[in-house]
Amino acid sequence: MSEGCVFIGGEFVSPEDARMSIFDAGFVWGDTVYDVTSTWAGWFFMLDEHLERFARSCAGFRLESPYGADEMRSILAECVARTGLDNCYVKLQLTRGVIPNQVRDPRLGAPEFVAYAMPYVWIWGEDKSRNGAALHVSGVERVSSKAIDARYKNYNRADFVQARFEAYDRGCDDALLVGADGALTEGPGYNVFVVKDGAVATPDANVLEGITRRAVAELCQEDGIPFSCRRVEPAELHSADEVFASTTAGGVMPVIRLGDRPIGNGHAGLLTSHIQSRYWSRREEGWHGTRVEDLLEPAEPKRSRP
């Protein structure tokens, strides 16, 4: 945890020193929104898309950020620059803040903005994120967007945690959740895709509108691969030729087993590997990218000589 830089309370500190009040309503009421972007080879990826989604999350939770988009860009770049790393996991979050004692009115909170950069995270570890993981279709239902809207990225994730425990119990690496309507939704921090007869489909409802998912749609479009965002039945996972997942913290990740049953030949599928390879090679080229150094506040100008 020592590598990394956190912006909190208006200062840049080390992760060990990044502490918050236990009374922050962002914690005790799950009243926090966040977003995760990344840098790869010194490029932020789709940064504006992440900032726009963060703004939608804030609005959806009725939270007002004390910083505008330009300020947030500078803060994120400064966090990354201070790590000295080219490949970073970069988070921004907004909590409701501490509400005065004896009062429960969220309108009285003073929202607290926090951001940080850490070494790039592979949510399944680098090997499994690149080469494939085993998923369990959980009996834990995904929280409905009618209760807590999954489009607003937030920390009400206890369903995900319990689904992951269930997955471990069954010898799997992670989980997929089904909604109250019986449709497939998403996993803890990633969207899911089924590939059948050369066409890609991903669930359209009760899910986070992933930025990497958007990148996958774009890559499919460029290559003429049919892509649809629609209701996906859990049974389609089992009849799929390939299954993969997408997330900022891992990119395009093959799924090679469901429960105890291999998908296809038990290795990453051809179409999945193709999209994954295109995703990473384009990222190295700066696709949808913003150079970290271009966002840094200029150093103090040197005094011009007389």
Next chain:
Amino acid sequence: MSEGCVFIGGEFVSPEDARMSIFDAGFVWGDTVYDVTSTWAGWFFMLDEHLERFARSCAGFRLESPYGADEMRSILAECVARTGLDNCYVKLQLTRGVIPNQVRDPRLGAPEFVAYAMPYVWIWGEDKSRNGAALHVSGVERVSSKAIDARYKNYNRADFVQARFEAYDRGCDDALLVGADGALTEGPGYNVFVVKDGAVATPDANVLEGITRRAVAELCQEDGIPFSCRRVEPAELHSADEVFASTTAGGVMPVIRLGDRPIGNGHAGLLTSHIQSRYWSRREEGWHGTRVEDLLEPAEPKRSRP
């Protein structure tokens, strides 16, 4: 926030100094359980029932407390004693703790136990908690127990917060939520009861099994008031003779208006007032009570004289 005493990291500190890592999975994954008990006139109320429910919440979230029930009793009593107050709001919580970086396995967390005592909280303020509040039946759906089990008291409460915003928009004090199955559930931190023709009913599913709700059931039984725990339709709120709520932080609380429509004559109902009055008078007598001082660790024994 200055009155109060917090036990955190094995020490007793002031609320201002009670800080946690922003990386605690209890925060970022909503992976925390808690309970709230109270003291009134120096008596803890139904303390063992609260500790038993806390133990069920921990087990339900697969969290293991570093302290046993006897240690927790002593810690809570010490927190209360250090406030010097007779009437306290007393919380205990267990977070998953910080998970090593680059890893998402909740089994690797080192759970952190925190407890605190503060001046007694009336969730609707003392006046409205005693004399009645206006509630809004929210369009925000209550999170389903199939996703996050409401019996395990936890901080995944964003549905409650948004429901409360909706209530404020409509000139109400707080909210009631309906579940995906169309049945009435609960409000943010309280159970709800409808009274019709002298009989009391409260929702049986998708709700926290409130300790004050249990006390209400007991008071009804003692007085021969029919009490049932069953499916309650939202429409029953509108046809009810009386409506009330129960919570540790407010006791038995009349509901006197739903949206813009008064319930009955717009004042606390007779049966509600009777139960409320019995609740508070019995608490002052030490009903289901444990004296705070009886739980304090004995002071160091004086050296016996030779």
